[in-house]
Amino acid sequence: MKTQRSLRTYRAKRDFQKTSEPAPSDEVPRRRGEPPIFVVHKHDATQLHYDLRLEIDGALASWALPKGPSFDPKTKRLAVETEDHPLAYAGFEGRIPDEEYGGGDSLLWDRGTYETVPPGEAPAQRKKGHLTVQLHGEKLKGRWHLIRTKPQGKKAQWLCFKAMDGEADADYDVTAERPESVKSGRSATRGPVRKRALPQRPASTEQILQSVWPPMLAQLSVPEQADDATHVYEVKYDGFRALASVSSGSLTLHSRNGNDLSARFPPLAEALRQLRVTEAVLDGEIIALDAQGRSRFQLLQKGSDAEQRFVAFDLLWLDGEDLRQRPLEARRELLEQLLSGVKPPLQISERLELPADKALAKARSQGWEGLIAKRRGSPYVGSRSSDWLKLKVQAGQEAVILGYLPIKNARAQEQIGALLVGVHGPDGYHDVGKVGTGFSSETRRELRALLDRQRVKAPVAVDAQPRPGAVWVKPKYVAQVHFTEWTTDGRLRHPVFQGLRTDKKPQEVVREQVPSPRKAATKSKAPRKSGARRAPSALSARATRAKAPPETEELARLTHGERVLFPQEGLTKRDVFEYYREAAPLLLPVLANRPLAVQQWPAGIQAPGFFRHELSGMPDWLPTLRVKHEAKMLEHVNVQSLDALLWLANQSALTLHIWSSHAPKLAQPDWVVFDLDPGKGRWEDLISVATALREKLEELGLESLPKTSGKRGLHVLVPLAPGHTYAQTQRFAEKIAAELETELGSIATTERTIQKRRGRLYLDVGQNGRGKTVVAPYSLRAIPGAPFSAPLSWSEVTRKLDPLRFNLKTLSQRLEAVGDLFAQALQGKQTLA
Template sequence: MADALDVYRRKRDFARTPEPAGAVAGGDGERRFVVQRHRASRLHYDLRFEMDGVLVSWAVPKGPTLDPSVRRLAMHVEDHPVEYLHFEGVIPSGEYGGGDVIVWDTGTWEPVHTDDPGAAVRDGELHAEVHGQKLRGRLVLVRRGEGEEWMLLHKHDEHAVDGWDPEEHPRSVLSGRTNDEVLADPDRLWRSDAPADRASVSLLPEPLPDEAIDELGALGKEGTWEVFGRTLKVTNLDKVLFPAPPDGQGPPVTKRELLAYTARIAPYALPYLEGRPLNMHRYPNGADAQGFWHKQRPAHAPEWLRCWENPDADEGETTAYVVPDEPAALVWVANFGALEWHPWTSRAESPHEPTYALADLDPGERTGWDDLLTLARLHRTALEHLGVTGRPKVTGRRGIQIWIPVVPGYIFDDTRAWVEKLSRTVGKVVPELVSWKWEVKQRKGLARLDYTQNAINKTLVAPYSPRPSAGAPVSVPIEWDELDDPDLRPDRWTIRTVLDRLAEHGDPFRVLLGSAQELPEIT
C-alpha cells in the first residue's frame, strides 16, 4: 500500500544522498516546522510543517518574510520524512535537489481555524501560528488555482516587520553555519538533541583509538596487530623507510611510524580509494633504494582484502588488483612496503568511466614554484568562470594537481579532451611558461600541463599518500585561497604534520565527494 513518502523516495538514491529515507511517523507531541535554505539549481527556501506523520512542504523561491506587505510564491512539493527536520549538509550533484542545505529556522507551530491541518491543505488554505527563532507570528498559505502554486504571506500582527528580508539572516539556527560553510565542510552534521560541546558530529569513519597506536608501539621488531577489527602480521617495524627530514629537524622515519600514520589517516583517505583498483609503489628497502610498481594482488593476501579481477587483462598484464574498501586494507598496503598509493580514477564496477577529470601541473627546470602557482591560479579563475567545482592538491614532490568530479557516463576520451581544452586555454595566457612537448628535453625547462593522465589505469597519487622522499612528505589537498599563502610549498606537510592540519582545517577535498557535475563546453 502506498504511503505519503513514496514520491519522496522514488526521486532519491539513498546510496548516494545523505538525506534520510525515513518513515511516516506517529502524530503525538508538539507540531514542528522547519525552513531550510537550499542552494540547488536555484536558491530557494523549503518551508515544511509537521502534520500526519510527515513534513508537508513548499518551496519558496524568495523565502518567507515577516513583512506583511509582501506576497511570496510557494510551490507545493512532495511530503518529506520527519527526520528531515534536522537535515543539514550537501546533496550530491546529479541527485534530485543537488546542492547545499542549512536549517535556516525551526520551531513549533499551531494550526489556526482548524483541528485538521491536513484537510486544510487539501482544501487549499492553511493558517499557521509559528514559534521559530527567526519566524514568529501568523503565516498564511493559499492555493492559487488547481495546480501546486500557492501564495505565502505574513499577517499584520505583533511580530510583523516591514522590509524584513530573509537574506539578511543567512546562518543556520542549528550549527551557526552559512551555506558556504556547509559546502566547504559537509563531513559534519549538527545534533540538536546533544549538548552544545558534542553537537557537532563528524560524518567520517571513527579514527583509530590511541590504544591501538600504543599497542603498535609496544611490539618488538614484528608481531600481530589488531587494527580496525583485523589482525595483521607486521614485520621489520624498526626498519628505516624514509631518511631524516632535509632540514635535520627530526629522526628518520621507520616502518612503525609509517604504519601508525597510515592507520590514523586511513579514515580520511579511504573515500578517495574505496572501490578503486590500486597501483602500489613499493619500496620494501626504503625510499633510498630503488622502488617498483606492484599491481597484482599477491596470493598470500588475507581473504578479507577485496580483489577485483580485470576482465580486460591481456596476457602478461595484471589480472587481479587490491581494492582498499576498509581502513585496515590501507594499513595492509603500507605493511606490504607500498610507500605510495595510486588508485584508479575510475571505479572497479565501471573501469572505463572516470569519476574525476584531472589536471596535472608539472614544473620544468626553468619554471619555479611561483610560476606553477600562477598556472594553478589561472586554472582556478577558469573553473570559477565555468561554474565548475574542483580542488587543488600539492603533490608532496614538485607539482600541483587539480581534481574535478564528474557525473557517470563520461569516458576517458571525454575528460582528456575537456582538460586539454581547459589547459590550453590557460596556457595561452602565459605561453612563456608552458610547453606542450611530450619529451622532457624538448620542453626546454618549461612547465607541462598534463591532460594525458585522463586515461584508464593512469593514476595520480592519492590524497594523503606519502611520497618516497626524505622526511616522508605527503600529497595534501588544499583550498583554492591557499594558493596565495606565501608559505605554501609542494612538500610542506609530512606524515608528522598533516594530521594536525586535518584536525585544524578539515579535508578540503571532502566537498568533491558530493559535487559530481557535467562538464560545460569550453569555447
C-alpha cells in the same frame, strides 16, 4: 456530515494501506470552546513547499505556499488552495511513499492556535475570500492576510502576506532561520524518488551492499576519550552485527563477515523486505530481548523463543546515493525519516541526550552492555575507527575455542565440563583460561559433539598450559563470554559462556584493550565542523621507534619494523606503518574499490624501488579487485579496510597511485586531473599557471581542488558528478591545456619530450585516460623528508607554499589546522559541458 463531504477529495487521493497519513476515520474529538488550531507542514513533494492548514468547520483548510511564509509585509506569497485535511493531520509527520499522492518527506514545521480578526468568522471570511488571522505559533506570530485572487486553472489561488504589526520584520527569513520540525527537530527533507528516474537495470541488493562494504567498527575505549561537546551516545546492543540491503521488496542481510542471516532470522528478513524504500543499506544489530527488554546475546542461540529485533543505527545508501561521506548527523536524520512509523521487529537505535557520566550510569542501571560514543560530523569508514568508541559497563570478550575439559560427572560423559579458550596474537593463538559456567546440559552435549569432530593431538596455543585430561581442537569456533576483569597474567576472571558467534572468524578474535591516548589526540572542547573528518595524530619518528609494536586487532602484522627506509631522517618501516594507520580514516574512503598501483622500496629509498600493479604473496584474507587492462586481467589489492592498507605498508609500499574511477563504475571517472610538473623550472611559474588554470575553470562555473604531488609538482582536480566518460575528461583536459599553452607559452607547454620543453612547466593531462593513475592524497613519496601529497585550499597556492613541509611528522598538525580538504573531491556534483 459537512466535514465528511469536505474530506471526500482527501480520501479519494490516498490509499491508506500504503500511506501513513491519517484517514478521516482517525479523527480525534475536539473539546467545545477550544481555540481553533493551525499547523504548517514543510513538504518535499514534487518541489519543496509549505502547507498552511487552518481549522475551519471541523477540518483543516489547506493552502500550499511554494516559497513559504514571509515576515515582510511587502512580500506577497502565492498560496494555492488544496483539499481539506482531517484534524488528525495536525500531528502528522513522516514520509509519504514515493509513488503515492504527495510522495516525499513532510515535517511538522509549525503549530499553534489562531483566531480571525474579528474572532469567530473563519467560515464566512473563507467564503468571502479574505481571511485575516492572528497566529500564535512557535514560529509564526501576529496578523496575516489570505486573499483569494482570480482562479488560475482548477485550483483557487490566494496571496498570503504579513500584516503591518509589531511582529513584522522585513529582514527576518523565517524558513532559513528556523528550518527544523517543531515535533522531531529534524530539518533535512528528501523528495520522492520516481521509478522512472532510477536506472533501467537497477543493481541487485547484493551489488548495492558490496558498494558500501565493509562495515565500520568501533574501538574499545574509556569515557575520558569521549567528550560531550564532540560526541553523541547510543546504546550498545548485545547481538549480531548485520547490514541489510533493501530494494523494492528484495533483501540481502549479511553479518559483518558476509554470512547470510536472512534464513536464520526469517521474521526480521520479512519485516525488512516490507520497508517502503526504493534502495537502502542499513547498518544495525540483530538482538533478542529478555523479560526486562534488554538485549542478551545468549537469547539469540538456537531454540530460544525470545523476541527478536533489527535495530538500525546507520544508513549507508539511499536511492542510488552513497551516504558514507555525509556527516553522522545527516545520515542519522535520513535514517530517522526512513524508519519513521515503523514498528517492531524493526526499530532505530536509542540515543541518550545526556552527558557521558549520566549516560553510563543509566547504562549500568538498565543492565546494558555499554554505550557507543560517535564523533559528531564524522563520515562512515570501512575500518575500525576511533570516531566510534565502545564504552563498556559489562566486560565482554570473544574467545576462540581451543579445546575442552570433559565433565567429571560419570553420568554425563557425553558433555563438556569447561571450554579452553584463547585469543589471536601476532605470533599465533594464546591461552586465556577456561570457561566452566553458563551452559545448560543440552548445550554441554551439543558442544561436545561439535568439538569432537575437530580433535587434534596437540594444542595450537603457543603458550598452552598443561591441563590433565584436556581435549584439544582446531581453532574453528568462537564463543562469546562475559567476565569480571583480566588478571595480571592475561586470564579471564569469572568468565560465563554466552553462546557461539557465527559472525566472527577465529583469526579476528584478539584481546580487546583500551588504546593508550596519544598526545596529538587530546580532547577538543569545541565541536568539530560538520562534515570534517577527525584529524588523526602522526607519531614522531623518535616516539614510534622507542615503543614496541602496539597490539592490534588487524590481520596485517608489522615485520622488520626496525628497518630504516628514510636514512636521512632515520625513519623506519614502523614509522611508515604507524603513519598509514593514522592516515587510514582519510585514505580508506579514497582507496576503497579503486584500482591502484604501488611503488615499493623494501631496502629503503636509497636503493632501487619497484612499480607494480599486482603484488606477490597476497594472503587469502586480502580483498582484491580483478580489472581488465589492455592486454590482460590484473589482480589489484582492494584497500577496503585498515588491514589491507597496513598490509601494503608492511610491504614497504610507500607511494600509492590510484585510478580516477572506482568499481563498480570503472568507466566513469570521478574527476578531471591536471598535473602541473615544473621540472627544474621556477616555482613562480608553477603558481602563475595554477592560478590561470583555476580562473579558466571558474569562468566555466567549475570548482577545483589543488593538492601537492608530494614532490615539486601540483595536481588540480575537478570533481565530477557520476556519468562522465574517460573520453570526455580527456578531451576536456586537452582543450583547457591547449588554451593555457596558447596564453602562457613562454612558461608552460604540453610537450612531453623533456628536451623540447626548454625548462618550461609541463601541462600533463595524460592521467585522464582509463587505467592511468595519479598519486593518492596523503600518500608518502620516496624522497628525503618523507613528504605526502597534501590537499590544499587555493588560498595556500602562493609563492610561499613549500610542499616539503607536509610530511610524515607533520600530518597531525596539518589535519588539526584544516581537516580533510580532499573530502569534497569524493562528492562531485559538477557536469562538463
